[in-house]
Amino acid sequence: MDIRFLTTFIEVAKTRHFGKAAENLYLTQSAVSARIKLLEEYFHTTLFIRQRNSIQLTQSGEKLLPYARQLCATLNEAKQELQIQSSEYVVCGATQLASELLLPQMLSHLHSTFPDWSVKAEVLTLDSLSRQLHERVTDLSFSTEPLKSEEVNSEVLLxxxxxxxxxxxxxxxxxxxxxxxxxxxxxxxxxxxxxxxxxxxxxxxxxxxxxxxxxxxxxxxxxxxxxxxxxxxxxxxxxxxxxxxxxxxxKVYVHSMKQVRRVGLAEIIDSVSTAY
Known part of the structure; x- marks a missing residue:
C-alpha cells in the first residue's frame, strides 16, 4: 500500500472536507477521492460517511485513524534518519521550461561548487513539483511559475x-x-x-x-x-x-522549504540563490 493513501486519509479525517484536504495536500479533489476509495477497497470497509456538507468517520475509520497516524510517524522518522546518514546528495526538480532555461547551468554550478555532493534532477509538472517539495522528496525546485505556499521560500533567479x-x-x-x-x-x-x-x-x-x-x-x-x-x-x-x-x-523561480532540516543543505540553497 502507498503510504500517501494513509496521509490522505488522515488529512480528510482532520478537515472533514475532501476539497480542503486536496488543497492542503496540493492534489485535485478527484485524486483525494480516488485514494480514499482505494484505501476502502484495501480494507474492505467504508471509512467515511458522506453527507451533504458533512463528512464523518465510520467506526472502521475511527479504528484505523490511530494506526494510520502511528505508521506515518514511524515511516517519517525512518526517512529522516536515512537522510541524515546519507546526506551528501541534493534532489532538484524542475518544470519542463525551467529545466531547459536554467537547470543545465545550475547543475554545473552545483557540481563545481559542491564536488562532494551527488545531484539528482527530475523534470516534473508544477503540481508534482509542489507536492514533492512539501513532502521533502525534493530539496530544490525550479519553475517558470510561482508556488503559493507560506511554507516555501521562492526567489526569481532569471x-x-x-x-x-x-x-x-x-x-x-x-x-x-x-x-x-x-x-x-x-x-x-x-x-x-x-x-x-x-x-x-x-x-x-x-x-x-x-x-x-x-x-x-x-x-x-x-x-x-x-x-x-x-x-x-x-x-x-x-x-x-x-x-x-x-x-x-x-521568470524562472527557485523554491525551497523555509525550514531546512538536512545538514549542509542551507549552504547549497544560499549558493543557488546568489548564483545568478
Missing part, C-alpha cells in the same frame, strides 16, 4: 523579456498556420491573443522551448521567444523580431 519572432524565410503574414505556441503562462497568452487574435490556433503547441526551436529551425514560423533568441540558433537561420511582449517577462 528574468528575460519576451517577444514575437519570425524564424526563417516564412510569409510576412502572421497566421496560425505558421504559429508555434509555447506555454509561457496566462499573461503572455492574454497579450498575444489581444494583439494577434488569429493566433488562437497553432500548428504546434508545446511546453518545451527546445522542441519549439527545433521545429522553427526546420520548418520556420512565428513564436513568442526570449529576446536574443538568435544566439541559440545557427547563424544562417534568419531571425526577425516582430514585436515585444508588453509588460510580461519570463
Amino acid at each position: 528574468e528575460q523579456e519576451l517577444a514575437l519572432y519570425r524564424i526563417g524565410e516564412t510569409s510576412d503574414t502572421i497566421d496560425a498556420a505558421d504559429f508555434v505556441a509555447i506555454d509561457w503562462g496566462t499573461k503572455a497568452r492574454d497579450w498575444l491573443l489581444t494583439a494577434y487574435p488569429q493566433l488562437r490556433d497553432a500548428k504546434l503547441r508545446t511546453n518545451s522551448l527546445n522542441l519549439a526551436l527545433n521545429n522553427l529551425q526546420s520548418e520556420g514560423g512565428v513564436a513568442v521567444l526570449p529576446i536574443h533568441v538568435e544566439k541559440q540558433l545557427p547563424q544562417h537561420i534568419k531571425v526577425t523580431k516582430i514585436k515585444a511582449v508588453e509588460n510580461v517577462s519570463l
Whole structure:
C-alpha cells in the first residue's frame, strides 16, 4: 500500500472536507477521492460517511485513524534518519521550461561548487513539483511559475523579456498556420491573443522551448521567444523580431522549504540563490 493513501486519509479525517484536504495536500479533489476509495477497497470497509456538507468517520475509520497516524510517524522518522546518514546528495526538480532555461547551468554550478555532493534532477509538472517539495522528496525546485505556499521560500533567479519572432524565410503574414505556441503562462497568452487574435490556433503547441526551436529551425514560423533568441540558433537561420511582449517577462523561480532540516543543505540553497 502507498503510504500517501494513509496521509490522505488522515488529512480528510482532520478537515472533514475532501476539497480542503486536496488543497492542503496540493492534489485535485478527484485524486483525494480516488485514494480514499482505494484505501476502502484495501480494507474492505467504508471509512467515511458522506453527507451533504458533512463528512464523518465510520467506526472502521475511527479504528484505523490511530494506526494510520502511528505508521506515518514511524515511516517519517525512518526517512529522516536515512537522510541524515546519507546526506551528501541534493534532489532538484524542475518544470519542463525551467529545466531547459536554467537547470543545465545550475547543475554545473552545483557540481563545481559542491564536488562532494551527488545531484539528482527530475523534470516534473508544477503540481508534482509542489507536492514533492512539501513532502521533502525534493530539496530544490525550479519553475517558470510561482508556488503559493507560506511554507516555501521562492526567489526569481532569471528574468528575460519576451517577444514575437519570425524564424526563417516564412510569409510576412502572421497566421496560425505558421504559429508555434509555447506555454509561457496566462499573461503572455492574454497579450498575444489581444494583439494577434488569429493566433488562437497553432500548428504546434508545446511546453518545451527546445522542441519549439527545433521545429522553427526546420520548418520556420512565428513564436513568442526570449529576446536574443538568435544566439541559440545557427547563424544562417534568419531571425526577425516582430514585436515585444508588453509588460510580461519570463521568470524562472527557485523554491525551497523555509525550514531546512538536512545538514549542509542551507549552504547549497544560499549558493543557488546568489548564483545568478
